[in-house]
Every structure is written in C-alpha cells, then in structure tokens.
Amino acid sequence: MRELLYLKDENIKDFIEQIFYVYRETYSDPKKVLKKYSFGSAHHRVIILVERNNGITISGLLNKLKITKQSLNRILKDLIKNNSIIIKKGEIDSRQRHIFLNEKGKKIFNEIFTEQKKKIYNALKNSDSDSVLKFKKVLNKIINE
C-alpha cells in the first residue's frame, strides 16, 4: 500500500497554519479603506456577501456568517445609516427582508475589492490554470466537509 504523504499530520499542520495566514493576509489590506468609513471587518464581510448575493435575506446572511442576529443587526444599522445598503420587504413572504447594495455601497465595495484582490490576483497570475482550478476544488472540499 502506498504511503500518502500528504495525509500525514505534519502536512495537515502546515495547512492549518497556512490557512490562518492566507485568511489574515487576504482580509487585512482593505483596512485603511474601511477605516475611512468607520467600518471594521464585520462590515467588510457583510458588504462582500451582499455584493455576491444581492437581495439576500437576513437569515441567509446569518447562515453564511454564522453569527447571532444581534451581532448582525448592529452591522446592518451602521450600513443603513451610512447609506450603503437598502432593505426591502419580501414580496412573496413579507416577513423576510432582502438586502441590497445601493450606489454608495457599490462604490465602497469597489474600493475594498481593489485593495483586497491584489495579493490573490498576483498569486493566481503566477500560477497556471490547472493549479488555480485544483486550488479552488480543494478549498471547496474543505468547506463542504
């Protein structure tokens, strides 16, 4: 039987450490932009998720963020006050709230994204398409385990 080196503990430990660094590095660059609007990482994550899932509901966001609704509410209030998002009642189910980025929110997202994409863009640019594809597949496997 072949030895699967990449399943050895030391390799898994490498990944645990690297995933920490990758997350931190990926999410640290836009901090100056966020500070300009008095936003923190929590706002950052909400803006990203709303941009990617326009019209997402409160419970949709809660499922993706895995925080409490009290925590989310604080963030949403800030974003509404800042005029970055608008919230609409559901047409089918009027208990639901659908969240959208408005013009200001889209502008802020773009500023954030411009900073945040750099490291990933450069890393991918220096990789071949097969590597990028396989990178994505393993990422997804970890998420869906």
Next chain:
Amino acid sequence: MRELLYLKDENIKDFIEQIFYVYRETYSDPKKVLKKYSFGSAHHRVIILVERNNGITISGLLNKLKITKQSLNRILKDLIKNNSIIIKKGEIDSRQRHIFLNEKGKKIFNEIFTEQKKKIYNALKNSDSDSVLKFKKVLNKIINE
C-alpha cells in the same frame, strides 16, 4: 492573446468568499475543547504556533500573529497559569524568551488537533496528490505576495 478566465474579478471574488469560509470552518471545530480549558481562538493560535515552532521567541510569535505585545501577553499569562507552556530565558541572548509547550500543553494541542484536522484530512483524502500539492503552492503564493 488568451483570456485568462481565472484572473477575472468574479473568480477572485469567489476566492475571497471561500477563503473566509475555509478559515472559519478550519478553526471552528475545536471550540468545545478550548472552552474546557477556558481558552479562546487567541490561545488556539498561540498553541498551534508554539507547537510548530518549539522555542519560538516573543518577537517571533508577534511577527507571525501580527498583534501587539500587550495582546499576546494576556494570552501567554493564561497559558502559563494553566501550565500549558513554559518560558525560558535565552542562553545566547538573555533578553529573549523562548516558549515551549510542556506536557499539559502538548496534551491540549493534541485534543485540539484531533478535532481540527478532520475536515482537512477528509478533503485531502478525497483529492489526488497533484491537487494537494498545487493547493499548497497557491496558498503559499498568496501568503508571500
């Protein structure tokens, strides 16, 4: 000129979102174990880094964690009180402090690691070695950008 689809904004956005999920999923499972010792994520990260870098100095840890020494100090005090780590003066440079996991710390690390490795292990098990290798390379490229 070929179009590099994987450099398109929408693909980068995928990665930004996935990296968040992967980090969270990778670091969420050991929370019950940590709670048993009244430890949080900050302690978790320190234990991991000390296990991987036995004898690391304070400034070594600060460079990896990128937090302030005041923040680190709170964590280290907890870990010392709990008898998970010991701190020794440097023999060459006695200003330095070298941090080691002791028996209790190793035991706690193993409990944490047992929980934390599961998702990664299963994800890698369902991947071929080429994918795992390429996954690691792209991770490193993002970190070192």
Next chain:
DNA sequence: ATTTTTGGGTCAGTTATATTGACATATCTA
C-alpha cells in the same frame, strides 16, 4: 379559525480580543 412556527427586531449585560500610548528594565551592540 385557531394555534404554532418562522423571520425578524430589540433591550440589556457580558466576554474576548484587539488597540493606542506611555513608561520601565535588562541586556546587547557599536
């Protein structure tokens, strides 16, 4: 038609983790 469940909102208090800024001490280096 009434009851139960669901989606969301909110008040209050607490905890965890990080920050800034200032200052102290010992030790190493030039």
Next chain:
DNA sequence: TAGATATGTCAATATAACTGACCCAAAAAT
C-alpha cells in the same frame, strides 16, 4: 558609555462577538 533591542506592564478604549429575554407580524399547520 550611548543607544538600540527584547520584553514587561499599566491604563483606557474599541470592536465584535456572546447569552438571554422579550416582542411583533406573517406564514404554515392543524
């Protein structure tokens, strides 16, 4: 010896999360 470095510590503050207890309105189930 002067300055730089490694670490420790006090105090105040910010951020982001938590638990727990309620509330209302609308949908779904009975």
